[in-house]
Amino acid sequence: MTDHTPEPGPRCRVLIVDDDPAFSGDMTLLLGDRFEVTVAADTAGALAKIAEARPDVVLLDITLKDGVDGFVALARIKAVESPPEVIMLTGMQGPGAVVQAIKGGAFHYAMKDADPGELANLIGLASERAAASRRLASLETQLRRLGGELVVYDPLMLRIMKDVEKVAPTLATVLVTGESGTGKELVARRVHELSARAAGPFVAISCGAVAEAQAELELFGQVRGAFPESTTVRTGFFARAQGGTLYLDEVGRASLGLQAKLLRVLESREFLPVGAAAPVRADTRVVASASHDLQQMCDEGRFLKELFYRLNVFSLVLPPLRKRRDDIVPLAEHFLEVFGAEMGRTGLKFTAAAKEFLVRHEWRGNVRDLRNRVERAVILTDGDEVHVDALLATHFDQGMTITEMDAAIESAREDYLARLHRAYAGNVTRSAKAAGITREAMSRLFKRYGLSEGNG
Template structure:
C-alpha cells in the first residue's frame, strides 16, 4: 500500500518519463522535495521495463517521446495487474489529445507550462485515488465473507441482499432509497464490491453539498480558464472513476438545471466538461441514492420525471431499523466487536438488559444512530460490561421517547391537543440541541439529525432561527 508522510499526505514511487534531460531533472527535484521516491527515464522502452517490475504508484509522462508516445507508456501501465495512475504532460495540448488520453485511462492531462502547485496537487490527488482503490480491495476482502451478517438477517434485509447479488454483475443503474442512516452507502458499496468492478474505485458524491456550478465541475470536469480558479484542465468524477462506481448520494437534492445535464450524460455515456465543446466518454457505473420519495418530488415539480425513470431501472428500498427490530442486537454486537478491536478491549460486551433496551427503542436515526450509540458506550465505559447506564437517557426511558407505531404504546391525548404545534416545538428543540452539540457548526448539526444541509437550512428558516452564515459557520442558538 502506498506509504504516507507524517503530515498525512500520500507519498509513493513516481516514474517520470521525458526525453528532455532538463525536464527530468526539474521534475525529480520538485518531487523529491515533496517526499516522493522518483525514478526518471528518457524513453518508452525503459519505462515499460520498470513498469513490468511493479512498485510504481504514479507515472508522469510527456506525450512526445521521440519515436514513441506517452500513450504507449499509458497502455503499458494500464496492462499491469495493479496499474499505477498516469498523468500525461504535453506542450501541444488539444481537446482531441485529452479525449484520447482519458479514453485510454489516464488519470489527468496537463499542458506545459504548468505551475508547480498545480502539479503538486495533481500528483497528490492521483496517489490518493490509487490508495483508495487499494483500500477498496482490502475492504472487499474483509467484508465479502460476512457482509450479510454485518447488515442484518431479517427477512426484509435478506430480500435486499438477494437483489444485491442479482444486480451486482450487471451494468444497470440502481436507485437505492431509504431514510437517512439506513445504510444506503453500504449497500451501494456491496453492489460495487460483488461485481466485476471491485478492484476499481468506489466514489461516493453528495449532490446536496455543493452549489450548481461547482456540482457540475466536480461531476463532469472543466477546462482551464472555464471559470475563475480553473487553473488547469480537470477530469470530473465520472471520468476519473475509470471503470469503477460513482454513487450520487442525495440525488433528490440536485438542482433542476443539473438534472437535465445528468440525464443526457447517463443516456450518452459521455460528459462535456465545463468550458469545453468536446465530449469525453466515461465507463463508470452510476448508483443513485436518496432519502426522498422521488415520485412525490416529480409530482411537486422538484425532480424531472425523465431522469427519475432513467435512474429507476432497478430500485433497492432499505427498511428503517424500527421495521427490523430483530436485527438490532445483531448489529449492536457487530459494531461493538469493531470498537473492541479498535480500542484494544476484546472483553467488551453488552449486558442482556442493555440489549433489551436497544431492541425497544425506535431509532429515528436508524443504523447510523445505533452505530454512534455503541461507539459512545464503548468509548466512555470504564467497565467491559456495558450496562444500561452506558446508553443515552432517551433509550433508558428517562426522557420523552420517540413514539413507535404498532407496539401498543400509543400516546395519551387530552382535550385541546394540537399535533402541528407539538411537532413544530419538538422539531425546534431538536434543531437547537443539534446546534448546541455541534458547537454551532451547521453542517455537523445537520449530520447529527440525519438531514442534508439544504433540508437543515430550510428547517432553520421555518422556525425563524438565524440562517445567514455559510455551512461551516455557527448559529446563535
C-alpha cells in the same frame, strides 16, 4: 468505452439460443472470430448444450416459439449447477422486461439489432463475471468490517441482499431508497464490490453540496485553457469514476440544473469537460440514493421525471432498523467489538437487560444512531458489562428541581467529557467526532473543564 472483449487465450464460449436460423447464422459469423460460438433453437436444446459444452455466456431470445416463455427458459438455465451468465435478446425495449430479466438472474439485456461491437463488449463483461465466480457462498455469514460491510441476519434484509447479488453484475442503474441512516451507501458499495467494475473506483458525490453554478465543473471537469489565463486541469466526478461506479448520494437534494446535467449524461452516455472540443465517453455505472419520495417530488415539479425513470431501472428499498429487529443485537455487538478494540477495551458484553433495551428501542436515527450510541456506551462503561444506563441518551429523576437538574446536567457533562478525554487520549478531532460536535466546540469544552489537548 473500455473494451471488455477477452484477451487472447482460452476463448469465451457463447451459446446463442434463437429459433431463427438466419439470425443465429448472422450472429455466428459476427462473433465467431472473437468467441467460440454454438447454437440451440429451443430451451431443451439449450439445456443440453449447456450440459455438454459448458458455455460461459448464453444469448437467449426472449420470445422463443417452443412454447416456453423466455423468462421460464431463463429460470431453467439459471437453475443448473454453475449456471452461465445470460444476456436476454429482445426486439423491443421495455423497462418492465428489463427489471424482470434482472430479477430472474440475467446478466443484462440487448436489442437484437444492437451494434456487434457493443454486443461483443457486453459478452466480454459477462464472461469476466463468469470467470470471477463472484457469487456469494452464504449471505448469512456476511460482512464484519467497520463502516464497509453490513451485518445481515433479518429475513427482510437477506431478501434485499439477494437482489443486490442479482443486480450487481449487470449494467443497470440502481436506486437505493430508505430513511437516513439505513446504510444506503454501504449497499451501494456492495453493488460495486460484486460487479465486474469492482477493481475500478467507487466515487461518491453529495448531490446537495454541489452548487448549481459549479455543477459543470464538478461533474465534468475542465481542460487546460478553458478560460483566459486558465492553466489548470480539473478532473470531474464522471472522469474520476471511469471504469467504476459513480454514487449519487441523496440525489433528491440535487438542484434542477444539476438534475438536467445528470440526465444528459445518462441519456447520451458521454460528457463534455468545460473547454473541451469533443465529448468523452462515460464508462461509468451509476448508483443513486434518496431518503426523499422522488415520485412525489416529480409530481410537485421538484425532480425531473425523465431522470427518475433513468435512475429507477432497479430499485432497492431499505427498511428502517425498527423493521429489521433481528439485526439490532448483532449490529450492536459488532460495534461494541470494534469500538472496544479501538479504545483498548476488549471483552465488553451487553447485559441481558441492555440487549432487551436495544431490541425494544425505536432507533429513529437507524444504524447511524445505534452506532453512535454504542460508541458512547463504550466510553461510559467502566467494567466489562454494558448496562442499560450507558445506552440511554439522558436520564433524570422526575422529582428533580430545576436547580438539581442543572447541577446534574453539569455533572453529567463534566463526567462525559472526562471519559471522552480519557478514551481518546485528549485527541480533540476524534473526541469531537464521537460527540457529534465540531472540533472548535470540543476544544472550547476541553479548555472550560481544564482538560489538556493531545495531538489531533
